[in-house]
Amino acid sequence: MSRIGRKPISVPENVKITQDGNYVRVEGPRGSLERVIPPQVDLAIDGGSVVVTRRSDDTKGRALHGLARTLVANMMIGVSQGFEKKLEIVGVGYRGEIEGNMLKLLIGYSKPVEYQVADGITVTIERQVNMTVSGIDKELVGKVAAEIRGLKRPEPYKGKGIRYAGEIVRRKVGKSAG
Numbered sequence: 001m002s003r004i005g006r007k008p009i010s011v012p013e014n015v016k017i018t019q020d021g022n023y024v025r026v027e028g029p030r031g032s033l034e035r036v037i038p039p040q041v042d043l044a045i046d047g048g049s050v051v052v053t054r055r056s057d058d059t060k061g062r063a064l065h066g067l068a069r070t071l072v073a074n075m076m077i078g079v080s081q082g083f084e085k086k087l088e089i090v091g092v093g094y095r096g097e098i099e100g101n102m103l104k105l106l107i108g109y110s111k112p113v114e115y116q117v118a119d120g121i122t123v124t125i126e127r128q129v130n131m132t133v134s135g136i137d138k139e140l141v142g143k144v145a146a147e148i149r150g151l152k153r154p155e156p157y158k159g160k161g162i163r164y165a166g167e168i169v170r171r172k173v174g175k176s177a178g
Contacts, residue, residue, distance in 0.1 A: 005041075005065035009050040009073045012080045017050060017072075019043050024072060028079025030136050031120075035071060038064040043072065074138045084134035085145035091160035094152075095128035107152040107162065115151065118144055130165075 011017060015028040024043065025034040037043065040061040044051045052069040054061040077083070089096055089107065096105045103115040103123055117123050121135040121144050133145045145164070154161035154169045163169060 005069045011048050015076055015080050026075040026079050030079050030082050033075045037068045040064050041068040078136040082136050083138045083141045084132055086165035087131040088165055089129040089162050096125050098125055113151050
């Protein structure tokens with residue numbers, strides 16, 4: 001049996017969860033999220049906790065048991081606390097600015113790169129080189145951060161580009177003199 005799937009999910013005081021068949025809706029102080037859970041699992045909501053159980057012991061049910069539990073737990077964390085990813089822009093003259101819902105990045109190309117930020121996601125920039133992507137949907141926050149990083153990946157010779165905060169870029173030596 002799944003070790004993660006067996007754990008009950010504690011519901012914070014300011015979060016409300018409702019279920020209609022396979023459709024789950026979680027509401028909290030930061031907003032609301034909704035998701036369709038796989039039909040191979042059931043949710044049992046009782047007051048301060050939610051327990052995810054699987055209907056059958058087949059391979060598909062076992063595979064989706066822990067996934068469904070983690071998805072519901074992430075929804076609860078998202079509407080109560082939120083998620084964020086930090087990015088750094090590294091390079092001489094590289095910087096970013098936010099204008100409304102558009103992110104403008106000067107990252108070594110002849111023109112600024114513009115990125116349309118998705119609804120439900122907030123991007124903030126501190127000191128033109130530190131970026132924070134935040135929102136209530138963990139999957140969407142990670143996707144937007146990965147897309148922004150993909151605009152200019154860190155290169156291995158000088159380390160210039162957009163990287164996650166704390167990411168270690170393996171450096172190459174380059175040409176040898178002589």
